[in-house]
Every structure is written in structure tokens, then in C-alpha cells.
Amino acid sequence: MFGRSSEAAVLAFDTSGAVGSVAVQAQGRILAHGVITRRAEHAAGLLPLIDEVLSDAGVDLFALGAIVVGQGPGSFTGVRVAAATAKGLGRSLGVPLWAVSSLAAAALAADVGSIRYALFDARAERVYGACYSVEDNAVETLVPPHAGDLRGVLVGDVPRGATFVGDGSEKHRIAIEGAGFPVEATDPDVPLAIGLLEFVRRAPDLLRVQDVSTWEPEYVRVSGAERLWGP
DSSP: OOSSOTTSEEEEEEOSSSSEEEEEEETTEEEEEEEEOOGGGHHHHHHHHHHHHHHHHTOOGGGEEEEEEEOOSSOHHHHHHHHHHHHHHHHHHTOOEEEEOHHHHHHHHOOSOSEEEEEEEOSTTEEEEEEEEEETTEEEEEEEEEEEEHHHHHTSOOOTTOEEESHHHHHTHHHHHHTTOOBOOOOTTSOHHHHHHHHHHHOTTOOOOSOTTTOOOOOSSOOHHHHHHOO
């Protein structure tokens, strides 16, 4: 499904959460990956990390066959940083761009049962969430990406057999387990960028971004500034 050839390297990155990440894959194998551990460094650190990971992988930027970006939800600034970088690289390199929910990336980065409910921390009791069924080479969205409070998630329609993953699940582990649902700790060796690539591998019908210039990421909810100043 990817660009110039099935053997061309694919670059993936995500800065929607506290930890930003980059990964490079070719022929179904992760060649290199890296992370940015400080949220404040996402804007300044993403392009240098991309250069570093490509160098570690032995891949030239202009040899890339496609780009996969985490389209949020998450930190408004972080989602914008990843989106702007993906759009700039996609246009300049002339390669396909694939946008994947960052929640889906978290679900695919986990190594748990087939039903995975990903939660991202949105401060206080608020979360972003989505639930996916992961079976062999197929991914099905059971609960689409949404924003709300933790209580709303736990008293809502949680799919049977779901395991909670993601930083929001870890933050609210006591409440989630108290409601009778298991929580899987995040594996620091499998960042969201690798989850993006895994999602694409299992979802061959995923549609590429058709118009890179007008594409916008998946914020799910408007930013604080927009809520304050918008009409």
C-alpha cells in the first residue's frame, strides 16, 4: 500500500502525548526508533530526532516511500507539530501521507488481549478514549475516538473483554481496576510511532490523505484558546 515500492522505507512519528516518538520501517522490519521524553521539546526536537533515526536506520530522507503520522487526539500543540511536519515532508518529498489515530497507535503498541481500550490523559478527570478489536491482520474500531471524563467511560458501553491501555489508563489505574477492568502497563520500548506502523500493517484498507495541503489532524475537541476566543 505504500508509495514508491513495497520495499521502500516508511517513516512514522507522533507527538500527541508526553513522549514523542519516531520510527523507521522497511520490508516489515523496524530499523530504528527514538523518543523525545520532554513535551516542551516536541516542536524543536522532532526534526532533529527524525534525522537521527533515519541516520541510525541507514535510510536517506529522499529514499522514503511514505510517511505515517499520529493525527491525535492529545496535546493540541503536539498534534499540530506532528501534522505540520508531516504535511511539510509529504509535500517536499512527494510521498504518500497516512494519518492514523494516536489512540489506535496506543492500542497497537500494547501486547494484550484482542480488545484494547486506549485512554490518553487530558488532565484532571478528563480523557481521550477509543476501543479497538485487534485480530491477526485486522483492526476494527469498536468505540471511535472521543473526549470526556473518566466516569463517563467507565459507566458507558465498554466492550466485553476490554483491557485498558495508554497513559490515561495508567494515571487512573485504581479507578479503572476498581470498576472491574484490567489495565496493562505501557511498554516504554514500544512507542506510539511503532504502534502507528503496526496499525497500518494490520489495516491494509486504510485510506491515504488525498489532499495534504488541506488535511487537518483529529483534535476531537477544540483547544482552550479556540473555546475562549471562538464564535
